[in-house]
Amino acid sequence: MxxxxxxxxxxxxxxxxxxxxxxxxxxxxxxxxxxxxxxxxxxxxxxxxxxxxxxxxxxxxxxxxxxxxxxxxxxxxxxxxxxxxxxxxxxxxxxxxxxxxxxxxxxxxxxGRARFDWQDIPLAYAMDTREMPLGWDMLERPSAVNVGNPHIVFFVDDARAVPLETLGPEIETDPLFPERINVNVAQILSRKAIRLRVWERGAGLTLACGTGACATATVAYRQGLVDAEVEVTLPGGTLTIRHDEEGGIHMAGPxxxxxxxxxxxxxxx
CATH class of the missing domain: 3.10.310.10 (Diaminopimelate Epimerase; Chain A, domain 1)
Structure with missing residues (x-):
């Protein structure tokens, strides 16, 4: 056929x-x-x-x-x-x-709107998803969020220095995440700009991940690190993520x- x-x-x-x-x-x-x-x-x-x-x-x-x-x-x-x-x-x-x-x-x-409850990620057991008491090598104390699919977000000093090609698959398949998870390492550049790299479950290192940009911007906004509208720059280019007054997430890009x-x-x- x-x-x-x-x-x-x-x-x-x-x-x-x-x-x-x-x-x-x-x-x-x-x-x-x-x-x-x-x-x-x-x-x-x-x-x-x-x-x-x-x-x-x-x-x-x-x-x-x-x-x-x-x-x-x-x-x-x-x-x-x-x-x-x-x-x-x-x-x-x-x-x-x-x-x-x-x-x-x-x-x-x-x-749509982000979900933060541990069952909605989902995690294998109850945990505060805002600042999780966990670490994998140099990546520590992440946040978890579901924006239609599950993401874990680490804020780091230099996103490009993280060996995501080795840590990504380890975190993705950790037993804590029964449906596996997308792994984001993010560097806050200003209140209006984030640098991001993503290990995507089932796909690996990717030039860009739209839901990863949404997840990262949402976690950063929730923690007061960025404004309601922020530019997220990935290896493949830049997306604009905006949060409305009702908590909705809007993504724009090419x-x-x-x-x-x-x-x-x-x-x-």
């Missing part, structure tokens, strides 16, 4: 999008997703995005990381889908319904199409 795909990215965080809003799409298994994600033998991506019609929103989006696992949310992919859709829309995801407003090669997404093509599904079975 030959399937069409669209390759897009948000700040270098890249996706293969399968658009099933007007065609019937088969369900891909974990092995097929991993094979397609291979950057040497497949198409290559951080996430596979599957779009389908929705009864409760303008469209539905399902998200699979490169390891084949399904996740609840992806901020960069949400912006990419908004650009692809081309008009304001509601998008049903496993993490809730999101509202988006596209512009020229960019989009703004209303990402997204663009790279190319389109087709593949034979049997080649990846």
């Amino acid at each position: 030959r399937l069409p795909f669209i390759k897009m990215h948000g700040l270098g965080n890249d996706f293969v999008i399968l658009d099933g809003r007007e065609i019937d799409l088969p369900s891909l298994d974990t092995a097929q997703i991993r094979a397609l994600a291979d950057r040497h033998r497949g198409i290559g991506f951080d996430q596979l995005i599957v779009l389908r019609p929705s009864d409760e929103a303008d469209l539905a989006m399902r998200i699979h990381n490169a390891d084949g696992g399904e996740v609840e949310a992806c901020g960069n992919a949400t912006r990419a889908v908004a650009v692809l859709h081309g008009q304001p829309a509601s998008i049903a995801t496993a993490g809730g319904t999101l509202r988006v407003r596209p512009g020229e090669n960019m989009a703004e997404a209303a990402m 997204a663009s199409e790279a190319f389109r093509g087709t593949f034979e599904l049997d080649d990846y079975s």
Whole structure:
């Protein structure tokens, strides 16, 4: 079966999008997703995005990381889908319904409200998530938050000096996090600027992570370290995160199409 795909990215965080809003799409298994994600033998991506019609929103989006696992949310992919859709829309995801407003090669997404209770992260046992009495080597006393998917945030003096390629997978798979976790190391530059690096569960080091930017800005704002609107700079570029008076999180930044093509599904079975 030959399937069409669209390759897009948000700040270098890249996706293969399968658009099933007007065609019937088969369900891909974990092995097929991993094979397609291979950057040497497949198409290559951080996430596979599957779009389908929705009864409760303008469209539905399902998200699979490169390891084949399904996740609840992806901020960069949400912006990419908004650009692809081309008009304001509601998008049903496993993490809730999101509202988006596209512009020229960019989009703004209303990402909902953050959750801080330990069961909502989730953690394996009760703990204050504001300042957790834990540490992994040089990373200590993090905060945890769920912004549609789970994140742990460490504030450090120099985000670029942290060996995230080794500490990231260790923290991601710690038994404290039964659904694994995304790992953020953040450096506060000013009340309006944060430098951020992210180890994304199921994908590894990433050039950009939209929900990671939302999680980090939200934790920093909650702790009084930054203003309600802040620029978060990742290796792939900068996102603007804004908190409204009701506690809603809004993310704005670029997204663009790279190319389109087709593949034979049997080649990846």
